Amino acid sequence: MRYAIVVEKTENNYSAYAPDLPGCVATGFTVAETEREMREAIAFHIEGLVEDGLPVPQPLSIVEYLEIAA
Secondary structure, eight states, X not given: OOOOOEEEEOSSSEEEEOTTXXXXXXXXXXXXXXXXXXXXXXXHHHHHHHHTTOOOOOOOOOOOOOOOOO
């Protein structure tokens, strides 16, 4: 599966979340570290859902960038 993630710059590091997996978050000091941590967080999150007998949400979010004239 392929889940969209949102990576945001915070004051001291980066944080990320997956819109299709509520509660699944990760942080890191760099974007690359945050992405690695997020991969692990998604795998762990899905594993927990399966173990609890809960449905695994399908990836539905679409990521697009919009060009805006200033």
